[in-house]
Amino acid sequence: MAIYKALIASVLLSLLVLHLVEADHEMQVSTNAKPGYASPKIDCGAACKARCQLSSRPNLCKRACGTCCGKCSCVPPGTAGNYEVCPCYAALTTHGGRRKCP
Incomplete structure (x- = not known):
């Protein structure tokens, strides 16, 4: 039973880490935009x-x-x-x- 709890805990921890890494990557992409340049989606x-x-x-x-x-x-x-x-x-x-x- 302890093995299953450890396995579930490690899977949840892995998902949390992946979520944080993805959020950090999105934050870096949004802050690396050059000032004065608009996104390519401009009309x-x-x-x-x-x-x-x-x-x-x-x-x-x-x-x-x-x-x-x-x-x-x-x-x-x-x-x-x-x-x-x-x-x-x-x-x-x-x-x-x-x-x-x-």
Whole structure:
């Protein structure tokens, strides 16, 4: 009878350890995300529509924003500025050296 209790206790202890290891791994994955970079699940269309809503050339703005969002998986909040939130988005430039992303 003592052998069965020891076996059950060791199985339960093993399950507890596996659960803790899995939880720790999930925590490390979530904290290793780089700041300023969004997850790849971003809806670029909606984010760029919001970003370009006040633009004088909304179609051009959405096209440029969509290209940048596709490369960076990130669009800064608001209709202008806030580039510090998404460094990749801010770093993209045109051939002329001007900022590519609106």
